[in-house]
Amino acid sequence: MKKWIRGGTIVTAADTYQADVLIDGEQVVAIGKELHVEDAEVVDASGCYLLPGGIDPHTHLDMPFGGTVTSDDFFTGTKAAAFGGTTSVIDFCLTNKGESLHQAIATWHEKAKGKAVIDYGFHLMISDANDDVLRELESVVTAEGITSLKVFMAYKNVLMADDETLFKTLIRAKELGAMVQVHAENGDVLDYLIKQALEQGNTDPIYHAYTRPPEAEGEATGRAIALTALADAQLYVVHVSCADAVRRIAEAREKGWNVYGETCPQYLVLDISDLDRPDFEGAKYVWSPPLREKWNQDVLWSALKNGILQTVGSDHCPFNFAGQKELGRKDFTKIPNGGPIIEDRMTLLFSEGVRKGNISLNQFVDITSTKVAKLFGMFPQKGTIAVGSDADIVLFDPTVKRTISVETHHMNVDYNPFEGMEVYGEVVSVLSRGSFVVRNKEYVGHAGAGKFVKRSKFSRP
Template structure:
């Protein structure tokens, strides 16, 4: 049945205005004033914003790590995302050296099949750039629509690739129209510092942060930017946490290098003192890169406001405190890295960003949705409100106050990283391609309704274009 959203304020990355929105066959059919309501279901959005559904460019659902598997899968993870206003995610597909890439992609298809309640796609990890991999990548791009590849510069002897692999990936990406993502930390030095700390008996969670100083994130980010410039390619730096890394991105962009940066809500509102919580509670806040000194937060907010950082990913990778985080009780290096953020990404940015005057309403939409859609080949079907775009919409009440807590969230994990945080604003109704996923705060979606999205190739021109739908 057609749906008509009336009386709401539409907000995109560029415009804010009051209008009606008619949804038909999964698309936005008409935007206008006083649209007729006969024969359609009417949704009254009085007093609410109508946002394009959030695009989360960085999730790890059902991901193996450190001898265990992240708690939220494509069922619980996408339900939680929908409650949080996100209607599209891009999950990271891990690969194994010597194994055909298609095998790993098939594993991720099996993880997600008949589970996701919102649309999704995959990034692909590149751990080596052999002749076999180079031959397979064009087929992966064409057949699977995977147009972004991630290279880890950290996790030595586990996920870390060398600089030759990174450079070859950048060259291949330039040729094939793909975007290279990097986890930018100096894994070799971190490995040395970790061994030194453990030898001294420094085993508590806070030493996770002490052995991964911000300087090593800045160094790796700068190195990746220089290699990108040399390859005349394009780079996206995930989960930027600190001034050193953000400055390297800004300097590269000032030189005209095609470099983009993402931060995450946890780095905007939490700091490294969380890792000092007693009774091993600090383990809940172990992820990589680690939380930083509070002084970095202002710089990250300024970088978002100025456009030097473009997106906000959740880096969702949840592990229970009891039974998973506690694997590292006597050794911080054995604490599974990651936390639960997929549900609160959208609202934390609104409350702490728009609500406190750090970013504008239109910047909020750009950061939480539009830029990710443009960077990762989803725009203009995703990431905006325009005739012909997918009817992925969020009816958002900006006045509703609430407390974030594990007692109320919809993630499967046994704690909330933002426990006790008071925020303002809540997604009330969320639609994916015109169908309800969340209706008046209640889940009404269906498992498997989320579609796998084959994405377009990287196109820098699209980053500067308004939404134009071709029929």
């Protein structure tokens, strides 16, 4: 049955206007003020913004790390994402050296199969760039529709790749039209600083931050950008946390290079002092890069406003405090890295960004949805509200004031890093390809409804 969404205010990356939206099947078929519709279900959106469904470009669902596995799988994680106004996620598919890339992809497809309640895609980790891998990448990009490749510059002896691997990946990505992403921290330096801290008996969570200084992130960001320029390729720097990295990205973009950056809500509203909370509570805030000195927040907000950074991903990588984060009580290096962010990403960006004047309402949509769709080959199927686009639509009430809490969130984890924070904005209903996943704040979706999205090749937005 058709759905006729009436009385709302449509917000896209470019425009804000009052109009109705008509959905037939999975797509938007008409937009207008005086639609004449018969045989349609009427959806009252009075007082709500109609937003393009959020696209989270950075999630880790059902991912092994540090001897444990993230607490959200593709069901609980995508359900929580929907409650937060996100209708698509791009998850990171890990690979092992010596393993076929297609084997790794098949493993991730199996993780999502029958579980995802919203649409999803994959980024593919590259840990080795031997001849077999470089050849296999052609079918990964063209046949599988996985058009983004992740290289870790940190986690030595676990995930970290060397500069040769990164450079070869950049060259091959240029040939194939794929985006290369980097986790930019100098893994060799970090490894030295971590060993030094442990030798000195410094084992508390705060040393996670002290051993991963912003200079190491800035250096790695600059090095990745230099290699990108040499390869004449395209680069996306994930989870930018500090001014040092922002400066390198700004310089590259001033030169016209294809360099893009993402930050995360946690870096915009939390700071290094959270890692120093008593009674091991700081472990809840251990992720990489670590939280920085508070003054970096102004730099990040300015970078989003001025287009130096283009997107905000959640880097959702949740581990329970009990039984998982506690693994590192006597050694901060054994605290699983990551936090639960997927559900609060969009509200935090609206409340702390739009409401406080750090970004405009249209920039909010661009940062959380449209630019992601354009950078990762999903636009205009996703990332906007337009005739012919997927009917991924969020009814969002901007007036509601509420308090973030583990007691009310839907993530499968026993704490919330933003506990007690008062925010404005609440997701009322969410449609994914024309079907309700959340309706009047109640879950009405079902596992397996989400589809894998084959993405197109990189095209400069």
